[in-house]
Amino acid sequence: MVLGATRFKACRILHFLRHNCYVEQEPLGEALYYGRGRSFGSSKSLLYLYCGKQGPLYPGDAHISGNTLCEHSPICHSDGPSKLDGSPWNIHWQVTAAFLTRSRTGEVAKGPRKSWPWCWSGPIQTLSSPPADRVGGSLLMKKSLLSTLGLGIPNRQALVADEGHLHTFGGLMQSQGSIPSLNGGHREPVLDGSRTRNGALLVHSRLMDGNPNASSDDRTGARRQQKSRTDICDGRPKLRTRLTPSYFIELLQRQTDSNLALRLFKWAEGQSGFKHTPGTYCALIKALGSSKSFSTLKQLKKELELKGLSCSTLVLRTLAVAFGQGGMTEETIECLKRMEDLGCRPRSSLYNSLMHVLIKADCPHGAQLLYQRMLDAGCRPDSCTFNNLLVGVSGSFLKMQTILEEMKHQSCKPTAVTIAILLNVLCKAGKLDEAWSLFAANKDLANVVVTNTMIHGLCKAGRIELALELFQQMKEKKLRLQKATFNILIHGLGLARRTEDALRLFRSMVNWEMVPDVLTYNVALRILIKDGRLPEAWRLFETMVTENLSPDGITYGTLIDGFCQGGDLDSACKLFMTMEGSCFNAHKVDSSRAYCEAKEEDDGVLRSTDSKCAGLSVDRAVYTALCTELFKAGRISEAHEVFRETAKSDPRLFLFAYNAAIYGFGKAGDVYKAWNLFQSMSERGCKPDLVTYNTLLSTFGKAKQVDRACDLFLDMQVLGIKPDVVTCTTLVDALCKSGRAQTALEMFEEMQAQGISPNVLTCHALFDGLCKEGHLRKAYMLYEDMMNKPCLLNGVMYRSLIRGFSNSAHLVNESYRLFREMSEKGYRSDPVTSYMLMRSLRRAGKTDEAQEIVSMSSGKRTV
C-alpha cells in the first residue's frame, strides 16, 4: 500500500473535495473547481482553480499574494514562485505532481500545519513544468486523481485532457518522480477499463462541443467511458472559450481575496469579446466590500464616475450598501444623492436596508441621518424603518421611547419584530416585569421569535418555571418551534442547575425533528462540565463529531475549561494541541491519564476529531482558559509557551493573552516579569486595557508595593482608562493590607462620588482593614451603610463582621445577633470566627450564648 500511514490524510482530502468541490462546466468549456467557501486544513488553504484555456490560472487562495503561491508550499519549488500570469499549466502540473509524489513517498508534511493540504515534502522539482507538447489547454482531473488516491488503488493515474487528447500518467508513481514519457508520443490513453471505474478518468463531455455521445457522468460504465474516450480522441472536440458576464460574475462571487478579484476583473477586460456590465461591476464591488477594501472601493467609485458608469442605479445601490457595511455614512449618502440626481427616487426598502447595514456596522448615527434624508426626500418610513432605528438606539430607553412616539406619529404599527426588539432590551436591562407586561399586552403579535425572546429573558432571570410554561403554551398553540427555542430552554435549565431536565430536553429534540447543532452541543457540554461530569461531556463531544458537526472554538474552550476544572491540565493541553494552528510543544506535556491519549490509542475519536479540528482557529477563549489555568497551576513555562503561541496567531489575541500572562506572573509573585510584560505590550502595539491595569494593580498590591499601585492608578486615568469597581476594590484592599485604612476609606468615598458603587468585595476589604487598625467606629458606620443593601451581605462578609465586632466589648451583642442572622440565612461559620465570638461572649459573661456557639459549630464545616 503506497499510502500507508498517510492514507488517512488522503482520505481527508478526498472527503473534502467530494463535499466541497465540484467541477462545473459552463459553455466556456473550462473547468472550475469551486470550493464552497469552506476551508480545508487551515482556514485559508483552499485552492480555487480556474483553468481557462486562454486565461491565466487564478488560485483564489488567500495564501497567494501577488504572483506568488503559498510560500510554504512545495508547489513553489526551487525555480522560484510560480507566475500566475505566465504559464498557468505549470501550476496544474505541479499540483498534480504534489499529489502523486505525496502518495508515492508516503511522507507526511513536516512543514507548518498551516499549509496547503497537498503541501508535502517530495521531489516535485522534477515536475516543475509540463512537457513542451502539453502546453496548451489542459484539464487537470483532480477529482478523479483524488478518487484513486483515496481509494488507495496502487496504480494511480493522473489524466489530463488536452484539447481532446488524453494522456495518462500511469507509471508516474513508479518513475521516481520524473515525468514519464508519453507513451512514446502516442496520444492514446493507456488506461485500462478496470480502473476507469474508479474514476481515474473523468472527462466532462459537455466540454466537448458537438460531441453528444460523450458522457459527463462519473458513474458511467467502463464501456461507455471507453467509447467517450475514443470519441474524444478521434473527434478532437474543441473547447469553447468565450467569457460571458454571467459566468464572470459567478467567478467573482467565489473570490475571497479582493486583490485577486480585482486582478480577475482587469484580466477579463482584456478578453476578446468581453465587456464589463453593471452586473460585473456590482460583483466586484461586493467582493471588495466584503473584504473591506474600502480605499479600493473609493477609487473604483471615482473610476466609475469618470467612465460615466455611475449612472447605473444598480451600481450605485450596490456601492451604497458596500459603503454602508463599512460604516461609511458619508459615502453611502453620497451614492443616494447621486441616485436622486439621476432622477431615481430610492424607495423606503433601500433606505431600510441601508439603515440596517449601517447599524450592523455599528454606526447608528448614520441610520439616524439616513432617516432624516428619507423624510427630506419625501419617502415614507414604514414599520421596518422604525425597527431599524430602535435597534440603533437600543442602549437608551429614552431614545427608544422617542422613536416609538415618532412611529405612532407616522402611523406605523408595531410588528412582531418591534416587540422582539423591545423585549430583548428590557430583558437584558433586567426589567423583567416590564418585559412581561409588554409581552402580555401583545399576545397577538407573539410569534416564535417573540416568545423565544421572552423565554430567554425568563431563563436569565431564573424564572425557569414560567419559561417552561410558555414553552408548553407554544406547543399547545402548535407554533412552529425553532431550534433556538430548544437551545434557549436547554441553556435555561442548565442555568437553573436542572441538569437532568436539560439533558432530557436535549434528547427530546429528535421527536420534534430538530437536529441539534453546534450551539446545542456547546450548551449541553457546558452543562455537563459545570456539573463535573467530564466523562459524559467527552462522550457527548464524540457524538457531536460522529454526527458530522464541526466543533468550534467555544466547544474546545468549554472542554479545555472542563479539563482544567477537573485538574487535568495535561488533557487540556493535549486537546489544545489537536487544534489547528497550535504548535504547542508536545514534549512539555507528560501525560499519563489523559482522556485524549486513551482516545488516540483506540484509533477512533481523536483522529476523527482531529480532522474536524482542521481549519479551526484557536480562539481566544481557548487561550485564556488554558493560559490562565496553566499560570494558576504554576506551570509557568508551559503557560508562557501558550502565550508565545498567540504571537503567531491572531494579533487580537494578544490582549487577552497578555492579561492572562501578567496575571500568571503576578500570581507567582514575579512582579518584575509582570511589569516587563506590561511594558512590552505597547512596544508590540497592544494597548493595555482596564483588565490589564486591574491585574497589575493587584500584583503590586500583593507584593505590598502600594505606592507603585497608586502611581499606576493615576497613570491609567491619565491615559483615559476609567477605573471600575474592580480597580477601586483592588486599591482599597492594597491600602488596607499595608496599614493605610484611612486612605482606603477616602478612596471608598471618592469612588462613590465618581459613581462607582462598592460591592461586597469592596466593603469586605475596607471593613477588614478598618477593624484591623482599630477604627471600630468607622467600621461600624460602614456596617450601618451596608445594612441598607442586603446584597452586600454574604457568608464571607458576615464572618468578617462577626470577627470585627467581637473584638469590641460593646459590639459583642451585635456580633452575636449577626451570627444568628447568618445561620438563619444558611451561611455557616468557620472555626476562627466561632472561636472569636465565643471568647468575647465568655468575656462578657454570656456563657449560655457562648455554649450555643460551641454546640452550633461543632462538627460543622464552613461554607
Added chain:
DNA sequence: CTAGGGTTAG
C-alpha cells in the same frame, strides 16, 4: 428581532 463562553478584586 431570538440561542452558546472567556481575563481582573476576598
